Amino acid sequence: MPLKIVDVVGARPQFIKLAPVLKAIKEYNEKNPRCPIQEVLVHTGQHYDYEMSGVFFDELGLKDPDCHLGVGSGTHGYQTGEMLKRIEEVLLAEKPDLVMVYGDTNSTLAGALAAAKLHIPVAHVEAGLRSFNKQMPEEINRVLTDHVSDLLFCPTKTAVENLRHEGFTDILNDGDLLPYPFAPYPLPPASVVINTGDVMYDAALMYLDLAEQKSRILECLGLEPKSYALATVHRAENTDDPERLRAIFAGLEGVARSGLPVILPLHPRTRKALSSLSPTPCPLPLSPSTPSLRPIDPVSYLDMLLLEKNARVILTDSGGVQKEAFFFRVPCVTLREETEWVETVETGWNVLVGCDPDRITQVALEARPGIESSWPYGDGRAAERVVELVDLLFRR
Numbered sequence: 001m002p003l004k005i006v007d008v009v010g011a012r013p014q015f016i017k018l019a020p021v022l023k024a025i026k027e028y029n030e031k032n033p034r035c036p037i038q039e040v041l042v043h044t045g046q047h048y049d050y051e052m053s054g055v056f057f058d059e060l061g062l063k064d065p066d067c068h069l070g071v072g073s074g075t076h077g078y079q080t081g082e083m084l085k086r087i088e089e090v091l092l093a094e095k096p097d098l099v100m101v102y103g104d105t106n107s108t109l110a111g112a113l114a115a116a117k118l119h120i121p122v123a124h125v126e127a128g129l130r131s132f133n134k135q136m137p138e139e140i141n142r143v144l145t146d147h148v149s150d151l152l153f154c155p156t157k158t159a160v161e162n163l164r165h166e167g168f169t170d171i172l173n174d175g176d177l178l179p180y181p182f183a184p185y186p187l188p189p190a191s192v193v194i195n196t197g198d199v200m201y202d203a204a205l206m207y208l209d210l211a212e213q214k215s216r217i218l219e220c221l222g223l224e225p226k227s228y229a230l231a232t233v234h235r236a237e238n239t240d241d242p243e244r245l246r247a248i249f250a251g252l253e254g255v256a257r258s259g260l261p262v263i264l265p266l267h268p269r270t271r272k273a274l275s276s277l278s279p280t281p282c283p284l285p286l287s288p289s290t291p292s293l294r295p296i297d298p299v300s301y302l303d304m305l306l307l308e309k310n311a312r313v314i315l316t317d318s319g320g321v322q323k324e325a326f327f328f329r330v331p332c333v334t335l336r337e338e339t340e341w342v343e344t345v346e347t348g349w350n351v352l353v354g355c356d357p358d359r360i361t362q363v364a365l366e367a368r369p370g371i372e373s374s375w376p377y378g379d380g381r382a383a384e385r386v387v388e389l390v391d392l393l394f395r396r
């Protein structure tokens, strides 16, 4: 019997995390034609603008979702509740052996909860991350998802240690990166924690050459390598607090006024929040006297990889973008008080600046490379480990 898994995704970073896993499933099936993995892709509809969803399917060659739930935006309770109801219907019809969820969004939590309540095993890709800040919706989503998961795929050793502190004891290879290829493991009965490496590193390695061949974003925006800053802002704690949002944008304006243009692919949440700060539509309240602060629509992943790789410095509150800055050895300034990706800070590639405008400007303008040290994010084969472990542990 084929092993049947349901993948639940819905938000931008999840399409990127999914890409290497789908590729690994395809390769697995080519090697094992007689016992393939059957994969059912569920898109919750959390993100729905073409720039936030469709472009990733088109550009990264992802298969179309088998099931689109069309949930859309709303309050946390509404959005998560609607997803829960609709995912449950899919799971009752599909009867998978396992549900895979990714990251820390409301789609992650809804997928994990729907499966756990039906006693379907859950695999969490990007398990164990913690900010230790329960004001973040993502922190609630992560903690709850991890504690209903059966397979916890951690991107780093830090993530494994976070789970150890929360009482998880079945940890393969003592939390070090699982050697690959691996011999069959004796199967622990309870939730299993595995350091697989980071699927986002797999994705960056997978798509960088294609980005270099295909993307014309630098030419389109008239940018020379290392002559601009790249910024993204979308965290609820920044966008939903007008004072913080104003302060962050004052910091970005400071960078732009000092002669380093700032390219700002704007998340729709941020565009809306900025518009509500001002009676005139976005890009105001960005100052017209600072034309080198350049808001643009969200860009595709290939364009984003090139913008990141060629930036002099990256300013962001995104988890994924902090890491990609590290992958490309670009100094990063994080517009938050804490980060889940502590290795980027410990190695000096990332500085946490919060929302103080002067500090944002100063740290960005003075940003320097960190140290070359051991690589915490795996070897680019995280997705292969994920797929083979799923098969090993759940094939009936």
Ligand code: UD1
Binding pocket: 011, 012, 013, 046, 047, 048, 049, 052, 073, 074, 104, 105, 106, 107, 137, 138, 234, 236, 267, 268, 269, 272
């Ligand atoms: C969500 C995740 C966050 C992740 C981010 C990735 C949660 C709680 N948050 O935040 O962890 O970092 O995705 O980008 O799950 N909107 C549109 N078009 C879209 C999508 C959203 O206009 O295609 C607008 C809507 O006004 C919506 C707002 O953005 O209300 C926020 O969207 P939502 O999906 O609730 O959260 P994100 O901020 O995107």
Ligand code: UDP
Binding pocket: 012, 013, 016, 232, 234, 265, 266, 297, 298, 299, 300, 301, 302, 304, 305, 317, 318, 319, 320, 321, 324
């Ligand atoms: N990203 C993108 N286009 C953009 C902004 C981000 O393709 O305009 C990619 C980015 O390269 C990374 C991922 O989206 O791979 C990060 O997603 P996001 O910042 O929305 O969420 P987070 O990682 O904070 O959850």
